[in-house]
Amino acid sequence: MSEPVIAPAPKDFIREIVEEHNRTGRFGGRVRTRFPPEPNGYLHIGHAKAIAIDFGLARDYGGDCNLRFDDTNPVKEETEFVDAIMDSIRWLGWDWGDRLFFASDYFQQLYEWAQDLIRKGKAYVCDLSAEQVREYRGTLTEPGRNSPWRDRSVEENLDLFARMKAGEYPDGTRTLRAKIDMAHPNFNMRDPVMYRILHAEHHRTGGEWCIYPMYDWAHGQSDSIEGVTHSLCDLGYEDHRPLYEWFCNSLGIYCPQQIEFARLNVTYMILSKRHLRRMVQDGIVRGWDDPRMPTLVGMQRRGYTPAAINDFLERVGVSKANTTVDIQLLEHCVREDLNRRAPRVMGVLRPLKVVITNWPAGEVEWVEAVNNPEDEAMGTRRIPFSGELYIERDDYREDVPKGWFRLGPGREVRLKHGYYIRCDEAVRDAQGEVIELRCTYDPESGGGTTPDGRMVKGTLHWVSASHAIDAEVRLYDLLFTKADPNDVADGEDFTANVNAQSLTVLAGCKVEPGLAEAKGGDRFQFLRQGYFCLDPDSQPGLLVFNRTVGLKDTWAKLQKK
């Protein structure tokens, strides 16, 4: 697979099963998986887990993984989503080669197979309304009743089914159903609907069809056609496995092995396409790629890397237990990755001017600064030091509490990569607000120390006033819900539980001149403040602050509430 290189995943229960199959020769040692998204939204980190499992398994066992869009419900699906999904999978580092498929490619085959089932007396056209079907289905404890249309002749069924396809009937008036067992304890086996009538434009087949296959009637057969060996899906499909197998076996076609695993849940994170779509539709966020969104495109804009996400997924592991992972694990992975690879730069969010009174007038010294103290290979950069600088407003206090090592009246600090400065005087405006600090520097403190071995405990970041570029910094908090994401209900209550408003724009920030040459999407670590990402879609100088990753204790505080 393409970079980043992802190490083989540790053994999990799925791999045990695959190895057992390899030992017994069930699939002749072959492994073929598939990732089958419905193109009705953007991918989020929950999908990334399925992707890592599907593609990772194939890679580690010398097989391959197909990308197949499960596009059997035209009213929800769009080409925009198809493209976005492919982009996100590639971004994560996976490659499906030339094995791109669509369930809609199989509509004709599925139709013919349905006719086979009718001829075998295993499917029938049912005239019951949706409501009636529900009534006939029975309940958890009571068996269902047979549809009055269950025993039509093969000829009549074939004829009616052909007319359904021909568009002779309105939506919802008839269905094709599998004839299984209305008393089966598993609802999926109580004569499930195979086709519904839907006069709708499909994003790929247009108006060619007016009957569309249901998930159960399409999925297993699609897997079978593609020669999939292991069809991995989430726990929600456990009850569907008997039907999956019933269809393949009734058709007499090759039957893959369906294996279910637990989907990913993360504390505070909304991982439901239905809810995320609503966030977008209602304008609560700016789009699927809003940095607050838990979508992969959103995380990409936040500055999360594929490597960090894949690392997270690997640490989460795979099991059948229904669990919720602490969001702090994700953020640890992102922080660890970014700390290693993000170049450091300096910038001040709320500038306070510093004038160095003994600095030679008009002189500029270009000092050398390491880009990443943990990785020499990242090199150095030259940054301008001059007689007028900006420091962080928070780095100066009149009342210096115990343990305060930063600037205060008469205090001396080190400027990162620069010199020691001592604060001589604070200039105030009419309101008494400090607007400027007048300081003196020690010319002998260039290397960060002085010949007399004087110790300063504080080190501040800064930028040269005349060289700094203006930046707008946007502070985003990850979209989160205070409620258990699984309890988030539909309706008004939902948005009330979401912190979607947490976008803060800080104008007038000053950053190092070198940032102007950076490309959108580049990640930086601002000293002390955390991680920033140049917004790929905006003008240079616009920075997205990855607040939850930069501020480690955000979630910890939340948890204490």
Add this chain to the structure above:
RNA sequence: UCGGGGGUCGUUCAACGGCAGGACAGCAGCCUUUGGAGCUGCGUAUCGGGGUUCGAAUCCCUGCCCCCGAGCCA
């Protein structure tokens, strides 16, 4: 109530009849030319009750708890 699936530190994943371990979180300390980093240290977790066994998280019986399932969604 019927069917399916789960139950191991706070969280998550291991251990597959042989000393219950890792990661994250947390706590304590150290360190630092800012890194919310790093280093060091800290652990009474096998749902309960029986049974088999020299030995059980693991096998058997039994009870309890949790999740999913009654779309012409996927």
